[in-house]
Amino acid sequence: MQFWVVQGLNSLALGGLLFLLASGFSLIFGLMRLANLTHGAMFMLGAYIGAGLMRSVDGVSLWVAAIAGGLGVALFGWVLERFILRRLPDNPLGQVLVTLGVAFIIADACLLIWGGDPIPIPAPSYLARPLFVGGFAFPAYRLVVVLIALAAAAGLYVMIERTRLGAMIRAGVDDMQMARAVGIPVSRLFSIVFCLGAGIAGAGGVLAGPILSAYPGLDADMLPLALIVVILGGIGSLMGAFVGSFIIGIIYTFGTALLPDLAYIILFLPMIVVIAFRPQGLFGHVSA
Amino acid sequence: MNKVLMLLFVAGLAIIPLVSGDFYINLATQILIAAVFALSLNLLVGYGGLTSLGHVAFLGLSAYICAWTSTKLGVAPLVAIGLSLVITTIMSALFGLIALRATGLGFLMITLAISQVLWGLAYRWASVTNGDNGISGLTRPSLFGLSLDSASSFYWLTLIISIFAFILMAAFAMSAFGSSLQGTRDQARRMRALGYNVWLIRWITFIYSGFWAAVAGLLYVYYNKYIHPSALSVTASAEALLAVIAGGAGTLGGPIVGAALLVFLKNYASSFVERWNMLLGFIFVLIVLLMPDGIVPGVQRLIRRMRGAQS
Amino acid sequence: MSHATPALEIVGLNKVFGGLRATQDVNLHIVQGDRRLLIGPNGAGKTTLFNQITGDIIPTSGQIKLFGQDVSKLRPDQRAHLGLSRTYQIITLFPKNTILHNVALGLLGLSNERWNLFRPMARASHLHDEAQTILESVGLGAMSNKLVSQIAYGEKRRLEIALALAQKPKVLLLDEPLAGLSTQERLTVKNLIANIPKETTVVLIEHDMDTALDLAESVTLLHYGKVIVDGTREDVISDPRTREVYLGH
Numbered sequence: 001m002q003f004w005v006v007q008g009l010n011s012l013a014l015g016g017l018l019f020l021l022a023s024g025f026s027l028i029f030g031l032m033r034l035a036n037l038t039h040g041a042m043f044m045l046g047a048y049i050g051a052g053l054m055r056s057v058d059g060v061s062l063w064v065a066a067i068a069g070g071l072g073v074a075l076f077g078w079v080l081e082r083f084i085l086r087r088l089p090d091n092p093l094g095q096v097l098v099t100l101g102v103a104f105i106i107a108d109a110c111l112l113i114w115g116g117d118p119i120p121i122p123a124p125s126y127l128a129r130p131l132f133v134g135g136f137a138f139p140a141y142r143l144v145v146v147l148i149a150l151a152a153a154a155g156l157y158v159m160i161e162r163t164r165l166g167a168m169i170r171a172g173v174d175d176m177q178m179a180r181a182v183g184i185p186v187s188r189l190f191s192i193v194f195c196l197g198a199g200i201a202g203a204g205g206v207l208a209g210p211i212l213s214a215y216p217g218l219d220a221d222m223l224p225l226a227l228i229v230v231i232l233g234g235i236g237s238l239m240g241a242f243v244g245s246f247i248i249g250i251i252y253t254f255g256t257a258l259l260p261d262l263a264y265i266i267l268f269l270p271m272i273v274v275i276a277f278r279p280q281g282l283f284g285h286v287s288a
Numbered sequence: 289m290n291k292v293l294m295l296l297f298v299a300g301l302a303i304i305p306l307v308s309g310d311f312y313i314n315l316a317t318q319i320l321i322a323a324v325f326a327l328s329l330n331l332l333v334g335y336g337g338l339t340s341l342g343h344v345a346f347l348g349l350s351a352y353i354c355a356w357t358s359t360k361l362g363v364a365p366l367v368a369i370g371l372s373l374v375i376t377t378i379m380s381a382l383f384g385l386i387a388l389r390a391t392g393l394g395f396l397m398i399t400l401a402i403s404q405v406l407w408g409l410a411y412r413w414a415s416v417t418n419g420d421n422g423i424s425g426l427t428r429p430s431l432f433g434l435s436l437d438s439a440s441s442f443y444w445l446t447l448i449i450s451i452f453a454f455i456l457m458a459a460f461a462m463s464a465f466g467s468s469l470q471g472t473r474d475q476a477r478r479m480r481a482l483g484y485n486v487w488l489i490r491w492i493t494f495i496y497s498g499f500w501a502a503v504a505g506l507l508y509v510y511y512n513k514y515i516h517p518s519a520l521s522v523t524a525s526a527e528a529l530l531a532v533i534a535g536g537a538g539t540l541g542g543p544i545v546g547a548a549l550l551v552f553l554k555n556y557a558s559s560f561v562e563r564w565n566m567l568l569g570f571i572f573v574l575i576v577l578l579m580p581d582g583i584v585p586g587v588q589r590l591i592r593r594m595r596g597a598q599s
Numbered sequence: 600m601s602h603a604t605p606a607l608e609i610v611g612l613n614k615v616f617g618g619l620r621a622t623q624d625v626n627l628h629i630v631q632g633d634r635r636l637l638i639g640p641n642g643a644g645k646t647t648l649f650n651q652i653t654g655d656i657i658p659t660s661g662q663i664k665l666f667g668q669d670v671s672k673l674r675p676d677q678r679a680h681l682g683l684s685r686t687y688q689i690i691t692l693f694p695k696n697t698i699l700h701n702v703a704l705g706l707l708g709l710s711n712e713r714w715n716l717f718r719p720m721a722r723a724s725h726l727h728d729e730a731q732t733i734l735e736s737v738g739l740g741a742m743s744n745k746l747v748s749q750i751a752y753g754e755k756r757r758l759e760i761a762l763a764l765a766q767k768p769k770v771l772l773l774d775e776p777l778a779g780l781s782t783q784e785r786l787t788v789k790n791l792i793a794n795i796p797k798e799t800t801v802v803l804i805e806h807d808m809d810t811a812l813d814l815a816e817s818v819t820l821l822h823y824g825k826v827i828v829d830g831t832r833e834d835v836i837s838d839p840r841t842r843e844v845y846l847g848h
Contacts, residue, residue, distance in 0.1 A: 035393045098577070230397070
């Protein structure tokens with residue numbers, strides 16, 4: 001029983017981290033028609049910025065590190081969008097290849113700066129001990145990660161459904177030409193959404209630290225999961241990213257625990273079912 | 289004129305082992321293998337307009353099947369080779385069914401996801417793949433009693449297979465079917481109205497391309513006598529895609545030029561600096577920003593302009 | 600007339616996009632050899648109707664029959680093999696290829712040679728000869744080796760039609776074949792359409808009434824996705840509802 005409780009919480013925590021990664025990826029894809037393959041690397045870059053900061057400066061808490069990681073990666077995203085991606089309008093293929101190239105550069109730069117050994121990121125000491133409820137031990141930090149992901153989902157939901165910015169994003173996702181025609185400042189919107197997506201991924205990387213730590217290859221481990229989440233949930237759909245993240249979190253965690261050899265094949269099955277019967281994803285209305 | 293040049297080129301390739309040492313022979317072998325692989329990817333990317341970021345799935349699958357059946361089941365080389373080609377081609381048909389539910393970026397993401405799943409599987413399914421240790425201990429078979437252990441004999445075999453592969457892929461691209469394929473790339477909707485089954489054309493191409501990637505995988509695994517999960521990494525897919533795009537997608541010579549440049553660069557640059565991934569990333573960004581058509585079309589344009597100036 | 604199987608028959612066709620009813624209970628009965636003109640204001644659902652006939656868009660409900668055969672479940676390419684062909688309002692050609700290759704692709708589509716994986720296209724001389732003949736019939740024979748990207752707009756319009764004629768269609772859908780042409784060019788294309796073999800059934804969308812009415816034998820007026828009037832040219836022109844749709848009173 002303890003196994004199911006712990007693995008259940010682990011899968012929710014992984015789902016929460018995946019949501020922090022996939023929500024930005026999905027929003028960027030939905031709005032800008034851009035498959036940002038840098039997203040996994042941004043997650044890793046965030047983790048390293050956070051880890052480096054906590055290691056070199058005394059007394060920096062995980063939360064400060066997460067904010068710093070988020071801001072650092074958002075700034076990086078701004079530069080990437082403003083100075084490179086914007087030079088390739090109407091060239092989705094060129095944009096993807098550039099983001100792939102930049103992902104390689106980031107990954108290698110992280111290796112150069114922080115070395116090949118994993119850097120652990122400690123959870124705050126008050127969350128390091130498990131929480132005992134009803135005779136079960138809950139890893140407290142994972143609970144907090146789930147809560148943060150839920151808060152982020154709620155925040156993004158309110159932003160998209162209730163604010164002026166969100167209304168513009170929705171209009172752009174639905175019909176870009178129409179959005180341009182009614183005078184929405186599309187290029188500024190692109191910058192904002194790209195920075196936002198990058199920032200959430202960066203902060204997510206730091207928050208993942210106490211669970212996964214910062215290590216070379218974190219990007220390559222996370223990106224496929226995020227891709228599958230987005231294919232599953234539907235491109236440009238926040239709800240899809242949310243549901244998809246937790247489905248994949250659960251499948252991957254239990255798959256790894258029960259059938260460690262074949263966890264990756266099990267990941268595949270929901271993706272195939274969705275592509276076969278609902279190519280636009282569970283919640284998407286735009287076909288990939 | 290063109291045929292004479294091509295024969296001279298092939299003759300030049302054939303005498304490489306007579307005039308150089310093992311290092312260059314091996315380099316040339318690597319280039320040929322990379323070229324066969326890039327040519328197979330080019331059928332999808334260049335002629336079909338279907339940008340796959342997961343093409344190594346087929347190279348890796350074929351290499352792993354060959355290595356696994358040979359070393360763990362102890363089957364004869366011909367059986368291992370046959371199994372690799374047949375199973376990989378069947379898998380490419382199945383993966384094609386999934387990936388071709390989409391085109392454009394959706395296709396790219398699905399192919400990437402498929403190859404990443406296989407990459408993860410190669411690491412984790414240790415009872416079959418040996419995980420991070422990879423599968424070693426594969427020996428090259430002998431051909432009609434001739435040993436393929438020396439660098440030069442394996443090079444010649446690779447050269448013969450590469451020429452064969454090039455001819456069959458070039459014929460495919462220039463055939464009536466190839467014309468249809470290029471039509472689906474440029475104007476899929478019109479092609480449907482003209483009576484073409486666009487989906488089927490793409491699927492057949494996906495399978496044919498997967499078959500030649502499997503051939504490249506066999507050459508790869510017999511050349512290295514070893515296979516490691518990194519052969520399935522996104523970096524490996526990206527290198528092949530870069531070879532196609534840098535050389536010139538949708539041209540017959542482009543992927544060969546691109547593969548040659550990439551193998552040279554990887555061998556030379558990585559002996560000076562250990563930052564191959566970073567270099568690869570920078571090349572990607574620069575090629576896309578500065579030379580989106582690729583090298584071969586760029587040079588062709590230049591030659592046309594010079595001829596035009598003469599006449 | 601009613602005893603003969605119509606070349607194209609549409610029964611109770613509906614198409615709903617979101618909340619918009621683009622096609623509403625459309626019934627059409629077009630006999631073989633007819634020259635049918637589809638008219639109606641912008642947004643009347645004319646092109647949407649074409650797209651459903653060809654299979655590019657799947658109708659919400661209803662049936663489409665070609666020579667009595669229900670083709671509603673068939674893919675666009677299967678319908679092409681039954682003798683359906685179309686042109687596009689927005690030029691839809693192969694810009695990287697020569698004009699000759701464009702028409703050859705039109706011929707290849709209905710030939711089993713298209714599945715030949717290894718025979719060079721360049722050696723399919725019968726396709727190229729036939730394509731050249733077709734190009735000459737539309738007055739483009741002299742420029743067959745030019746790339747589509749190098750020819751003028753009016754020539755592209757004619758190539759659109761040549762590509763469709765290469766399929767030797769039994770039913771031909773022409774979507775605004777005169778759009779954007781000069782007076783002189785209009786005349787050329789009009790003659791081209793007038794010379795289409797009589798056994799071919801032609802359905803035409805066109806805004807240039809002067810030219811189009813000359814070509815038409817029967818006319819269908821669409822408005823907000825509905826058939827308003829349907830009949831011979833004279834009947835539709837004189838019908839008060841036609842005036843109402845166009846003049847708004």
